[in-house]
Amino acid sequence: MIAVIDYDTGNLCSVSNALGRLGATYEITADPARIRAAERVLLPGVGEASSAMHKLQERGLVEVIRSLTQPVLGICIGVQLMCRRSEEGEAQCMGIFDHEVRKFTLPNLKVPHMGWNSIQQLRSPLFEGIREGDYVYYVHSYAPTVGADTIAQTEYGVPFSAALCKDNFFGTQFHPEKSASVGECILRNFLKM
Amino acid sequence: MLAKRIIPCLDIKNGQTVKGINFLELKDVGDPVALGRRYAQEGADELVYLDISASMEGRRTFAELVTRIAANINIPFTVGGGIASVEDAGRLLKAGADKVTVNSAAVMNPQLISDIAQKYGNQFIVVAIDAKQIDGVWRVTTHGGHRLTERELFSWAREAQDRGAGEILFTSMDHDGTKNGYPCETYARMAEMLSIPVIASGGAGSIEDIAEVLTVGRADAALAASIFHYGEIPIPKLKQALHEQQIPVRI
Numbered sequence: 548m549i550a551v552i553d554y555d556t557g558n559l560c561s562v563s564n565a566l567g568r569l570g571a572t573y574e575i576t577a578d579p580a581r582i583r584a585a586e587r588v589l590l591p592g593v594g595e596a597s598s599a600m601h602k603l604q605e606r607g608l609v610e611v612i613r614s615l616t617q618p619v620l621g622i623c624i625g626v627q628l629m630c631r632r633s634e635e636g637e638a639q640c641m642g643i644f645d646h647e648v649r650k651f652t653l654p655n656l657k658v659p660h661m662g663w664n665s666i667q668q669l670r671s672p673l674f675e676g677i678r679e680g681d682y683v684y685y686v687h688s689y690a691p692t693v694g695a696d697t698i699a700q701t702e703y704g705v706p707f708s709a710a711l712c713k714d715n716f717f718g719t720q721f722h723p724e725k726s727a728s729v730g731e732c733i734l735r736n737f738l739k740m
Numbered sequence: 741m742l743a744k745r746i747i748p749c750l751d752i753k754n755g756q757t758v759k760g761i762n763f764l765e766l767k768d769v770g771d772p773v774a775l776g777r778r779y780a781q782e783g784a785d786e787l788v789y790l791d792i793s794a795s796m797e798g799r800r801t802f803a804e805l806v807t808r809i810a811a812n813i814n815i816p817f818t819v820g821g822g823i824a825s826v827e828d829a830g831r832l833l834k835a836g837a838d839k840v841t842v843n844s845a846a847v848m849n850p851q852l853i854s855d856i857a858q859k860y861g862n863q864f865i866v867v868a869i870d871a872k873q874i875d876g877v878w879r880v881t882t883h884g885g886h887r888l889t890e891r892e893l894f895s896w897a898r899e900a901q902d903r904g905a906g907e908i909l910f911t912s913m914d915h916d917g918t919k920n921g922y923p924c925e926t927y928a929r930m931a932e933m934l935s936i937p938v939i940a941s942g943g944a945g946s947i948e949d950i951a952e953v954l955t956v957g958r959a960d961a962a963l964a965a966s967i968f969h970y971g972e973i974p975i976p977k978l979k980q981a982l983h984e985q986q987i988p989v990r991i
């Protein structure tokens with residue numbers, strides 16, 4: 548069973564629909580016991596980082612997530628919350644990845660970064676079957692910096708971490724659940740971890 | 741590099757896909773979910789579903805169909821038609837839509853743009869503008885082009901952006917359905933003026949028309965209906981041709 552963490556940051560139906568299309572069994576939950584017992588955990592989310600972080604804290608989920616040992620995948624705001632801190636609302640985040648989350652600030656760059664962009668320098672089993680330069684779908688104004696845990700990069704004015712991995716923790720800044728067959732392949736790879 | 745997007749638009753009436761020539765004379769072109777899935781497989785970057793009967797008949801939109809689309813389609817999709825309140829938009833978000841597009845209701849009540857953007861984020865709201873040139877001035881129309889308003893295209897686009905629109909979808913009612921190409925100068929001027937993406941819609945008859953609006957017209961995306969529905973320009977062929985012209989596309 549996959550636990551999709553429900554912490555009241557927008558709707559979760561895109562992620563759960565994608566899991567459904569892959570034939571996976573999932574449960575949408577904020578119950579620490581259910582999350583700990585799951586084979587895999589997904590941390591989705593949209594919205595603003597500091598308030599999303601606050602919602603995780605309110606539900607007592609920060610320590611629960613940090614202490615998980617099964618594969619965990621954060622998506623979009625989910626991966627940002629797994630970083631050390633975010634410029635958005637000056638949020639102190641979970642610190643699983645020792646990366647900062649920064650806003651796109653270059654002039655002449657449309658923000659949010661929205662649409663299909665390519666991923667490069669892939670280095671993780673998460674990208675098995677994915678080619679360098681394949682396209683994934685993004686909607687975001689902030690992104691994790693490139694660093695030690697980077698397993699894929701995208702360029703939008705500057706290079707940023709398209710995906711991160713440390714131990715059992717994975718995160719994608721893009722939306723695999725909206726990234727057509729490439730996204731489905733990445734999700735399927737995660738389900739095999 | 742961020743890719744230019746190709747977006748098939750599915751006009752929906754009574755749960756079926758239709759495309760009107762200049763928004764009149766409608767002709768069935770298939771089941772919305774099956775057609776959407778086919779487009780996604782062919783390489784469409786997004787889909788737009790418009791309930792075109794909504795404004796004219798005051799019909800509330802189609803949450804049931806949206807739920808079915810969300811369950812079956814693996815690319816982002818936008819829905820519109822008859823969204824007149826934040827609650828309407830919220831229902832569609834809950835049903836699984838990635839974005840909503842507002843048109844007539846926003847012209848009548850611009851605060852609607854601000855309210856939806858504030859509640860659900862800029863990325864969730866696309867402001868669609870239908871306009872036609874009257875004595876050299878681009879005038880905004882509503883209700884599928886049937887009603888002329890006093891608003892002028894560029895100032896309205898700017899206001900929509902300032903109120904929080906995430907994208908502008910501009911259709912020239914003088915070009916829609918004609919297959920004679922887009923008013924590229926108008927698009928370029930709009931792109932110059934705005935800091936949000938512009939989607940070009942209405943008028944494409946050939947691959948060249950689309951290439952032109954994405955380069956000369958500086959549009960971020962091109963939306964079309966009949967050329968895709970009737971198989972006149974298959975999406976894989978279109979994207980390959982754009983790629984060969986060094987236009988960044990996802991293939």
